[in-house]
Amino acid sequence: MNSFAYTRADGVTHAVAERADESTAAFIAGGTNLIDLMKENVARPTRLIDINRLPLTTITDTENGGLRLGALVTNADTAYDDKVAKNYPLLAEAILAGASAQLRNMATDGGNLMQRTRCYYFYDLATPCNKREPGSGCSAINGYNRIHAILGTGSPTGDVQCIATHPSDMCVALAALEATVQVTGPDGDRTIPFAEFHRLPGDTPQIDNTLEAGELITAIDLPANGFSKNYAYLKLRDRASYAFALVSVAAALEMEGETIVDARIALGGVAHKPWRRPEVEAMLHGKSASNDVFQTVADAMLDGAQGYGHNTFKLELAKRAIVRALAQAAKLN
Amino acid sequence: MTQQPYIGKPINRLDGLDKVTGKAKYAAEFDTPDLLHGYVVNSTIAKGKIKKINTQDALSLPGVVKVFTHENRPKLAWFDINYKDQDAPPGSPFRPLRDAKIRYDAQPIALVIAETFEVARYAASLITVEYEQVAHLSDLEANRHKARKASSGMATLLKPPPPKPKGNFEEAFNAAPHQVTAEYVHGMEHHNPMEMFATTVVFEKGRGKSGGKYTVYDKTQGVTNSILYAAQVFDIPFKNIRVVSPYVGGGFGSGLRPQYQLFMAMLAAQNLKRSVKVVLTRQQMFSFGHRPATIQTVALGASAEGDMTALYHSAVSETSQFEDYTEVVVNYGGMLYPPENVTLDHQLVPLDVSTPLDMRAPGGVTGMSALECAVDELAFKAGIDPVEFRLQNYTDRDPLADLPYSSKELRECFRQGAERFGWLKRNPEPRSMRDGHQLVGGGMATGIWEANQMPARAEAALLVNGKLRVSSATADIGTGTYTIMTQIAADTLGMSLDDVTFKLGDTDMPAAPIQGGSWTAATVGTAVKTVCEGLAKKLFKLARKMPDSPFASALFDEVVFADKMIQLKKDSLMAVSLQSVVDSNGGAAVRHTSTGFPNILKQRKYTRSAHSAVFAEVTVDEDLGTVRVTRIVSAIAGGRILNPKTARSQILGGMVWGIGKALEEESVMDHQFGRIMNHNLAEYHVAVNADVQALDVIFVEEHDDIVNPLGVKGLGEIGLVGVPAAIANAVFHATGKRIRNLPITLDKLL
Amino acid sequence: MTLTEKAAPPMKQPPSLPAMHTVKLTVNGTETELQLAPWTSLLDALREYMHLTGTKKGCDHGQCGACTVLVNGKRINACLTLAIMQDGNEITTIEGLSQKDADGKDGLHPIQQAFMDHDAFQCGYCTPGQICSAVGMMNEGHVKTADDIRELMSGNICRCGAYTNIVDAIQSVMNPQPDAA
Numbered sequence A: 001m002n003s004f005a006y007t008r009a010d011g012v013t014h015a016v017a018e019r020a021d022e023s024t025a026a027f028i029a030g031g032t033n034l035i036d037l038m039k040e041n042v043a044r045p046t047r048l049i050d051i052n053r054l055p056l057t058t059i060t061d062t063e064n065g066g067l068r069l070g071a072l073v074t075n076a077d078t079a080y081d082d083k084v085a086k087n088y089p090l091l092a093e094a095i096l097a098g099a100s101a102q103l104r105n106m107a108t109d110g111g112n113l114m115q116r117t118r119c120y121y122f123y124d125l126a127t128p129c130n131k132r133e134p135g136s137g138c139s140a141i142n143g144y145n146r147i148h149a150i151l152g153t154g155s156p157t158g159d160v161q162c163i164a165t166h167p168s169d170m171c172v173a174l175a176a177l178e179a180t181v182q183v184t185g186p187d188g189d190r191t192i193p194f195a196e197f198h199r200l201p202g203d204t205p206q207i208d209n210t211l212e213a214g215e216l217i218t219a220i221d222l223p224a225n226g227f228s229k230n231y232a233y234l235k236l237r238d239r240a241s242y243a244f245a246l247v248s249v250a251a252a253l254e255m256e257g258e259t260i261v262d263a264r265i266a267l268g269g270v271a272h273k274p275w276r277r278p279e280v281e282a283m284l285h286g287k288s289a290s291n292d293v294f295q296t297v298a299d300a301m302l303d304g305a306q307g308y309g310h311n312t313f314k315l316e317l318a319k320r321a322i323v324r325a326l327a328q329a330a331k332l333n
Numbered sequence B: 001m002t003q004q005p006y007i008g009k010p011i012n013r014l015d016g017l018d019k020v021t022g023k024a025k026y027a028a029e030f031d032t033p034d035l036l037h038g039y040v041v042n043s044t045i046a047k048g049k050i051k052k053i054n055t056q057d058a059l060s061l062p063g064v065v066k067v068f069t070h071e072n073r074p075k076l077a078w079f080d081i082n083y084k085d086q087d088a089p090p091g092s093p094f095r096p097l098r099d100a101k102i103r104y105d106a107q108p109i110a111l112v113i114a115e116t117f118e119v120a121r122y123a124a125s126l127i128t129v130e131y132e133q134v135a136h137l138s139d140l141e142a143n144r145h146k147a148r149k150a151s152s153g154m155a156t157l158l159k160p161p162p163p164k165p166k167g168n169f170e171e172a173f174n175a176a177p178h179q180v181t182a183e184y185v186h187g188m189e190h191h192n193p194m195e196m197f198a199t200t201v202v203f204e205k206g207r208g209k210s211g212g213k214y215t216v217y218d219k220t221q222g223v224t225n226s227i228l229y230a231a232q233v234f235d236i237p238f239k240n241i242r243v244v245s246p247y248v249g250g251g252f253g254s255g256l257r258p259q260y261q262l263f264m265a266m267l268a269a270q271n272l273k274r275s276v277k278v279v280l281t282r283q284q285m286f287s288f289g290h291r292p293a294t295i296q297t298v299a300l301g302a303s304a305e306g307d308m309t310a311l312y313h314s315a316v317s318e319t320s321q322f323e324d325y326t327e328v329v330v331n332y333g334g335m336l337y338p339p340e341n342v343t344l345d346h347q348l349v350p351l352d353v354s355t356p357l358d359m360r361a362p363g364g365v366t367g368m369s370a371l372e373c374a375v376d377e378l379a380f381k382a383g384i385d386p387v388e389f390r391l392q393n394y395t396d397r398d399p400l401a402d403l404p405y406s407s408k409e410l411r412e413c414f415r416q417g418a419e420r421f422g423w424l425k426r427n428p429e430p431r432s433m434r435d436g437h438q439l440v441g442g443g444m445a446t447g448i449w450e451a452n453q454m455p456a457r458a459e460a461a462l463l464v465n466g467k468l469r470v471s472s473a474t475a476d477i478g479t480g481t482y483t484i485m486t487q488i489a490a491d492t493l494g495m496s497l498d499d500v501t502f503k504l505g506d507t508d509m510p511a512a513p514i515q516g517g518s519w520t521a522a523t524v525g526t527a528v529k530t531v532c533e534g535l536a537k538k539l540f541k542l543a544r545k546m547p548d549s550p551f552a553s554a555l556f557d558e559v560v561f562a563d564k565m566i567q568l569k570k571d572s573l574m575a576v577s578l579q580s581v582v583d584s585n586g587g588a589a590v591r592h593t594s595t596g597f598p599n600i601l602k603q604r605k606y607t608r609s610a611h612s613a614v615f616a617e618v619t620v621d622e623d624l625g626t627v628r629v630t631r632i633v634s635a636i637a638g639g640r641i642l643n644p645k646t647a648r649s650q651i652l653g654g655m656v657w658g659i660g661k662a663l664e665e666e667s668v669m670d671h672q673f674g675r676i677m678n679h680n681l682a683e684y685h686v687a688v689n690a691d692v693q694a695l696d697v698i699f700v701e702e703h704d705d706i707v708n709p710l711g712v713k714g715l716g717e718i719g720l721v722g723v724p725a726a727i728a729n730a731v732f733h734a735t736g737k738r739i740r741n742l743p744i745t746l747d748k749l750l
Numbered sequence C: 001m002t003l004t005e006k007a008a009p010p011m012k013q014p015p016s017l018p019a020m021h022t023v024k025l026t027v028n029g030t031e032t033e034l035q036l037a038p039w040t041s042l043l044d045a046l047r048e049y050m051h052l053t054g055t056k057k058g059c060d061h062g063q064c065g066a067c068t069v070l071v072n073g074k075r076i077n078a079c080l081t082l083a084i085m086q087d088g089n090e091i092t093t094i095e096g097l098s099q100k101d102a103d104g105k106d107g108l109h110p111i112q113q114a115f116m117d118h119d120a121f122q123c124g125y126c127t128p129g130q131i132c133s134a135v136g137m138m139n140e141g142h143v144k145t146a147d148d149i150r151e152l153m154s155g156n157i158c159r160c161g162a163y164t165n166i167v168d169a170i171q172s173v174m175n176p177q178p179d180a181a
Helices: A012-021 A034-039 A075-079 A082-087 A089-096 A101-106 A109-114 A170-177 A278-284 A291-301 A313-329 B016-021 B056-060 B117-125 B141-146 B169-175 B223-233 B260-272 B331-336 B364-382 B386-392 B410-421 B481-492 B520-545 B578-583 B644-663 B723-735 C042-049 C110-117 C127-140 C146-152 C163-174
Strands: A005-008 A025-028 A047-050 A059-061 A067-070 A180-185 A188-193 A216-222 A230-236 A247-256 A259-268 B036-042 B048-054 B064-069 B108-114 B128-133 B178-186 B198-204 B213-218 B241-244 B276-279 B294-302 B308-319 B341-350 B438-450 B456-462 B468-472 B500-504 B559-562 B565-568 B571-577 B590-596 B609-621 B627-637 B694-699 C021-027 C030-036 C068-071 C074-077 C090-092
Touching: A012 A025, A012 A047, A012 A180, A012 A216, A025 A034, A059 A082, A067 A082, A075 A082, A075 A089, A075 A101, A075 A109, A082 A089, A089 A170, A089 A230, A089 A247, A101 C074, A101 C127, A109 A170, A109 A216, A170 A216, A170 A247, A170 A259, A230 A313, A247 A313, A259 A278, A259 A291, A259 A313, A278 A291, A291 A313, B016 C110, B016 C127, B036 B117, B036 B260, B048 B108, B056 B064, B056 B117, B064 B117, B064 B260, B108 B117, B108 B260, B117 C042, B141 B341, B169 B294, B169 B308, B169 B341, B178 B364, B198 B260, B213 B223, B213 B260, B223 B241, B223 B260, B260 B276, B294 B364, B308 B331, B308 B364, B331 B341, B331 B364, B331 B438, B364 B386, B364 B438, B364 B644, B364 B723, B386 B410, B386 B438, B410 B438, B410 B609, B410 B627, B410 B694, B438 B723, B456 B520, B456 B578, B468 B481, B468 B520, B481 B500, B481 B520, B520 B565, B520 B578, B520 B590, B565 B578, B571 B578, B609 B723, B627 B644, B627 B723, B644 B694, B644 B723, B644 C163, C021 C042, C030 C042, C042 C068, C068 C127, C074 C127, C110 C127, C110 C163, C127 C146, C127 C163, C146 C163
Parallel strands: A005 A047, A025 A047, B036 B276, B213 B241, B308 B341, B468 B500, B627 B694, C021 C090
Antiparallel strands: A059 A067, A067 A216, A180 A188, A180 A216, A230 A247, A247 A259, B036 B108, B048 B128, B064 B108, B178 B294, B198 B213, B198 B276, B294 B308, B438 B609, B456 B468, B456 B590, B559 B565, B565 B571, B609 B627, C021 C030, C068 C074, C068 C090
């Protein structure tokens, strides 16, 4: 861990101003990922701006019938919040499938979005990594890539730059729910649709998301529809708990009788960001729930997927997981 | 009145209070004024040499005291023999900071010493190294053609190489109506005890040439081993060094050899004449000994009726380029099963890795994980129930050594285990049982582990306050040593547990061997019993000399020690309190020191082993491949059980390890770099609480007067040995798929 | 909350030490003032600067749970938070869990006693974290079944494998409903 200065921000404006003054500073909230990365010398901020005392710690109703999650609400408080548990059980289940109770008590909702991708090589300074050192090469492509991406790894130049995956469970549910991210920064406030918040590696794998320099997440807005009747979060991993997903599926259906009228499918553990394909989801509209239909959708969701050896099993696993999650959401059987 | 006998009772762990209140101190927790902190830097290549190591930036940081590298390492012992510890395999031990040569990835190459931990850690990150890299070998499979016999040495005594073939395997196998041939593979595994390796050296300046005194708090499974190493490497007289280790946060074999933090802390303390603490990181816990990756081939033949006729078991495992680490992997089939035609072989492939190191049930769980799956396959081919098959091929003698077992209640393990598990309710047809999407399976396997005993010394002292203190420089790595030794001492001298203290983990105490191989209960237990018996005789002699002694004309055999008194057997009212005996000793404690020896003449006529029968139930998701172990029953024939509570915990721990080994654990090496990549507890998966459901332990009654005077066999390893095979066999029964490559992760079942 | 997405530029100025700050923590009921650099984790503050070594370091990366302490009653991993971030907070460690009994004497927390009675540990190194975690879990109030205990205690690794005894010990204090299965 390098030497750094510390500032405790006493308001959002203060935090943003401090960050604007020092481009190599970083905001710190729960710290569960940033401090880990600092101990590995992967992150080396010159200053930490502690935002934990900012008034972003409540869950409130929004005008359009949704919920606003303050950026500093902990993952645990979110999952166990009465309104979240009742109206957004998919989100609550996804959160509780992640990390451990202790980490969920520390990690904040805004911080959850800011987790960096998980990759053995990104975390290990002894090995080349394009995300850590652009241009140094990706060790995972020809290395040990069990946990790595199978989708969205392409780049404009044709050379795959990075096959790391986003490790969040919460974000997979947020992607399915089509949350929006409220941010503020030197140029004022803006709203980022969830699908546009995280990005694919392309030719700039060092950039995980579309935040501009100095921007701060203030809240995450959940739209009114929480798909609370027909949903499933399925997480597959190498032990029963306290492990990152190999593949996870957030499935949410809106049904009228036997007929699906709206569908959302988000995948975790397969790409640099939570993976969605709205055009594939649309294939379910007007269909009756059945494993055959779900299989067709699963195949389409994985269209173009590519394995790199150790992770090639994910191509089949993800399909099976999609079918199972949709079946659970539709309450088949 | 005391509650004798304590032996056999489920006494709560006597070190429990210290452990639940946070008072138990581990090696990194001994504070001393002006303590310096060390942080180790490791190589980032697997083979080659250091061209340049840049330490200027680190040294320029305020608070950095010194950076040790191979370039400025003080002169130390020259000969390999000085670096050979009690568990060193044949070869040339690794010496930290010896020279510029890189022998394996993550080899320690520098030590930063600073005033605080944080400064040392930061300074370590400022050190840059230029290497001259050469091609490395790290892939066992790709290099298996280089396999060769292991060289032999001291360690070979406890780890006999495979014996010469008997009969004619090939002929018998080819003639066998039922045949199985299969290859079994597992990767490297790391012990990962919860406590990271740490050494705190408290240095006191001294006069004269000896240069001061060293009190060394070390994480070790044997303080004697640590002191021998430190004294010899750093040329320190024994009177000036003491190694202390009252609590050890798990070992599982990793502490059987001195690890490099001991070297580093001693190096800095001696050179700087300061107290120093060095704690390894979790990543560095992957930079030394490990269970070696091993490829095994098992071929079995049986008659039409299911009698085993042919057994072939070979293993190829990795070792380092500088030491020949071996295990007993292939011998167990020859000990457990009766075929007349047996060929066993074990070879090594030297790779550019750190030397492997005994890891819980070393060799045993490796070999039995393969053999017991092959036996399951053979039973299936022969159409015989796996339990029946093992009973049909049961041996009361060890066919390999041609000796009887000193005791072997394995039949009873099969019976009681099967009954508790409900084995007969299992539909023998694979893939025949399900619960929704979950395929359900039951499997079983046998376990075996040597019941060894070593010599050990102990001291017993009846203190002036009438309390008994017994000590031996052994360890309690969570095994219950404190508790069972106190029970043995209290029973031997007829005292209450409250009046007896057992001390360990200090080289000021009489020497005991490293705590490993499941031999501590037998070894130190015998020493404690022997020394307490010796003290009893001494006390009796003193009692006879007391004025008006009721024992003036009595013989030792005519008295009994009970209720803190020496009493005449025929008249318990004729008694002298132990307090008055010690009072008569001129104000001094009554002490006795002796050695407990194994009775080799008696033991050598028998094969001495603990046995187990393990029954496991799994569910496997038919689509997703996820395996859950829903139930394990382990029936253990482990001799006399000194404390059913701590003994049960040992077996439970072995079962949890079995779940990890079967389903989760593997240190994965990237052969591009020769580097282990999942070097953390997030991605080296050990079992967590949610992985473990119903575990059931049965101790089968077993009497054995030959193994040792206590009749105990040791329980540290036997709890693990049969578990992975039982789980793998259950997975087969659930799915119809044989997974011969551990761990059984979901992808292998898709 | 932005990390160093754009890789931090190489630091060319000579390395230096961070400035010290005053950090006030109430640890086990006692208010303590420490002079600490921001890079000191809460775990290292407890172990190295306050000599409260009951809280253990098992990985230093939030991957084992040995460092679990209660902050304002909630269980967290002390290794992944900086002491300075906890300024003004109430910290409870294993050393502060014992409770006064009716006679005003220090007695064990029921979870501590249950761990002893159920042999819920072997080497003891994960034990303070397990116990603090169990107490935190009880404060949270989300346990209904033994399976809930298994899941909600999964952030505390026990390499000795005492899990079943840990669950038994916690159950004996909480007495939740038996497994539905």
